[in-house]
Each structure stands twice: as C-alpha cells, then as structure tokens.
Amino acid sequence: MTFLKSTTVALFTLASASSAFAQDVTLRFQHFVSPKSANPTYFMQPWADKIEADSNGRIKVELYPFMQLGGKAPNQFDLIRDGAVDGGWVIPGYQPGRFPEAEALELPFMTTKVGEQASVAAWKFTQKHLMDDFKDIHLIAAHMHGPGLVHKKGPAIEKVEDFKGLKLRGPSRPATLLLDKMGATPVGMPVPAFPEALSKGVVDGGVITWEMSPSLKLNELTDSHTDVSGDKALYNLYFIWAMNKDRYNSLPDDLKAVIDANSGEFASAWAGRAHDQGDVVGKQVMIDDGNQIGVVSEEETARMMALGEEVTAEWITEITKKGLDGAALVADAKAFVAESQ
Known part of the structure; x- marks a missing residue:
C-alpha cells in the first residue's frame, strides 16, 4: 500500500508539473530599431514586463531588436502572420500599396504633434477601417509617433524652395509624395538603412522623429533639424504591435485575458x-x-500645408479609383484626430 501511495503521489506530482509547464508561455517579439530608442524603452519593455507581472510569471515576452530573429523590416507583417515570430512591431507603410486605407492617417498635416493623441485616433480609425486588412494576425495596438521633421546635412530648411534638389529619405508613400511635391527627390527606405545612406551620401537627409535621432547618430550624420510651425505634424507614420493569430488562439483563456487587458x-x-x-x-x-x-x-x-492639401486631394482621387472611398477615409481620420485632442 505504501508503495502504491508513493507511486500515485509521484504520478500526480509529475502530471501537475507537466500541466503547469504546459501553461507557461514564452513569446518572442521582434522589432527593427535599437533597444535604447523610445518605443522599446518606454513601451515595448514595460509592456513585456507588465504582461509577465499580470500573468504571475506565466507569460514571458522576449524582445529581439534589429530583426535578430531573421527577415527584413518591410516583411515583418508576414513574419508574424506566418509564425516565424510570435509577435512584433510593424510599419504597414513599408509595403507601399498593401494597406492603402492606413495611408489616410499618414497624409501631410493630418495628426497633431502629440503622439499619444494621434495614437488614440489611430486605434479608433483602425477599428473602423483596417480590421479586415489585419484579419490574419492578432492586433494588440495601433499607434503613431510624435512630429516628423526634416534632418539634413547643411543649414536648416527655411522655405519650400530649400527642398529643391535634396535627396531625402521618406518612410512611407504619403511622406514621399509630400517631399516630391515640395521639390525634393524622395528616397523610400526603412529606418535601419538611413544612417548608412547618410554616411555614404546616398541621401542628403530625411524625415524622421526627434526620438530616433540619437540611436541613428543624426547628431553626427546631419547638421540641422527642422520642424514646422503650428500644432500639426509635417507627416506621421502608422505602426501596429501585433501577434501571430494561432499563437494567441493557443493560449488558455486566462492568459488571453492578460494580453487583452494590455491591448486596444x-x-x-x-x-x-x-x-x-x-x-x-x-x-x-x-x-x-x-x-x-x-x-x-x-x-x-502655410505654403507647405497648401502643398500637403494637394497631396491629399490627389491621394483621394487615386484611392477612389481603386474602389475605396478616399474622401470618407480622410474625413474619418480628421474626425478621430479632432476627437482625440
């Protein structure tokens, strides 16, 4: 009897341990920037820490910068969808034309210079217009950054004519459309390629945020940084923080609830x-x-804004020809931005 009892206890303990082990989850999330830049420092890592704390240690989120798990930044959406990574940070605009409705949020002077406000608007716009685009992944957050500005070699931009002849990096199609409209030669490229392009003279500068400047060494690679007047951003960029759908669905309900409580x-x-x-x-x-x-x-x-309005009007015409209601998308983007201020 003692042997049987001991055997039963041992088997029960082993089964319990196996069950507990099965509930423990490690999620590997990937991004394409320095871990010292703003989003990883003030959002990604704190988010990962909160997920672990809220799950009582049952979920661990590992963050991999600089695309360390493989692939290129423009393909991040597909890496998440296909399960190459459990989750990560995506710039949909890195695949021009694939997510056309999202471009409404990136049009010139669309958002305020407050990233938090712009991001609330982005989430609401996403819920209304983009969930079909993202049906193959599990969306956690949709957000924008703060003001995008011009960083370049040489003196600061003072007037529209100063853009003429400059080769400037742009992160998205709407941004490159604006640069072109102002007389620059836009060069589309993801952020990891920007410092090398600057150092080799491929570009004279580009548009990006203040927060990315130190990690890209723009204090060394450029001489000036130019913002526009007023409370509207020259341009902005749309991001999503997302998870592989099957990986999310495989979680037990109580751990899904932890993810859900830290989403939206x-x-x-x-x-x-x-x-x-x-x-x-x-x-x-x-x-x-x-x-x-x-x-x-x-x-x-004001002159730049007028050119931005031309970009927006042309975008509406183009997107409407593709069967989407461009005017409604722009109107909704503006309404959500105004509502979030």
Whole structure:
C-alpha cells in the first residue's frame, strides 16, 4: 500500500508539473530599431514586463531588436502572420500599396504633434477601417509617433524652395509624395538603412522623429533639424504591435485575458506616449551637440500645408479609383484626430 501511495503521489506530482509547464508561455517579439530608442524603452519593455507581472510569471515576452530573429523590416507583417515570430512591431507603410486605407492617417498635416493623441485616433480609425486588412494576425495596438521633421546635412530648411534638389529619405508613400511635391527627390527606405545612406551620401537627409535621432547618430550624420510651425505634424507614420493569430488562439483563456487587458486603446495610447517621451530626450541630444534647430515660419508652413492639401486631394482621387472611398477615409481620420485632442 505504501508503495502504491508513493507511486500515485509521484504520478500526480509529475502530471501537475507537466500541466503547469504546459501553461507557461514564452513569446518572442521582434522589432527593427535599437533597444535604447523610445518605443522599446518606454513601451515595448514595460509592456513585456507588465504582461509577465499580470500573468504571475506565466507569460514571458522576449524582445529581439534589429530583426535578430531573421527577415527584413518591410516583411515583418508576414513574419508574424506566418509564425516565424510570435509577435512584433510593424510599419504597414513599408509595403507601399498593401494597406492603402492606413495611408489616410499618414497624409501631410493630418495628426497633431502629440503622439499619444494621434495614437488614440489611430486605434479608433483602425477599428473602423483596417480590421479586415489585419484579419490574419492578432492586433494588440495601433499607434503613431510624435512630429516628423526634416534632418539634413547643411543649414536648416527655411522655405519650400530649400527642398529643391535634396535627396531625402521618406518612410512611407504619403511622406514621399509630400517631399516630391515640395521639390525634393524622395528616397523610400526603412529606418535601419538611413544612417548608412547618410554616411555614404546616398541621401542628403530625411524625415524622421526627434526620438530616433540619437540611436541613428543624426547628431553626427546631419547638421540641422527642422520642424514646422503650428500644432500639426509635417507627416506621421502608422505602426501596429501585433501577434501571430494561432499563437494567441493557443493560449488558455486566462492568459488571453492578460494580453487583452494590455491591448486596444490603452496600449495604443501608451505606445504613442512612448514616442512623446523619447522626443524630449532626442531633441535635447541634438541641442547639446550644437546642431541647428530650425522652425519654419508660419507663412512658409502655410505654403507647405497648401502643398500637403494637394497631396491629399490627389491621394483621394487615386484611392477612389481603386474602389475605396478616399474622401470618407480622410474625413474619418480628421474626425478621430479632432476627437482625440
């Protein structure tokens, strides 16, 4: 009897241990920037820590910067969809034309310069217009960054004519359309390629945020950083934080609930706020290194906005020919932005 009891206890303990082990989950999330940049520092890592804490240690989220798990930044959506990674950070605009409705949020002077506000708008817009596009993944957050500005070699931009002849990196199709409209030669490229392109003279500069500037060494590779006047951003970029759908569905309900509680508008606003925090730090680094900080006058900003309106009008015409209601998409984007202020 003692032997049987001991055997029964041992088998029960082993079964319990196996069951507990089966409930423990490690999720591998990938992104394409420095772990010291704003989103990984103020959103991704705190989010991962909160997931672990809220699950009482049953979920561990591992973060891999610089695409360490393989693939290229433009293919991140497919890597997540196909299960090559459990989750990660995606810029849909890195695949021009694939997610056309998302471009409405990226049109010139669409968003405010507050990333948190823009991100709340992005989440609401996503829920209304983009969930079909993202049906093959599990969406956690949709967000924007803070103000996008011009970083370049040489003096700061002062007027529209200063763009003429400049080769400038752009992160998305709407951004490159605006650069082209202002007389620059736009060069589309993902952020990891930007520093090398600058150092080799492939581009004269580009548009990106304050917060990314230190990790890209823009204090060394460029001389000036130019924002526009007013409360609207020259351009913005749309991001998603997402998970492989099958991996999410494989979780027990209580662990799905942990992910769900850290998703949606809450997580989107958090991600946008991370960029706002990073912008303060990044701008100060550029100032401390003695780089020129420029702000385009209100009069010249108005000229740029007029060119931006032309880009938007042309975008509406183009997107409508593809069977989408371009005017409605723009109207909804503007309404959600206004509502989030």
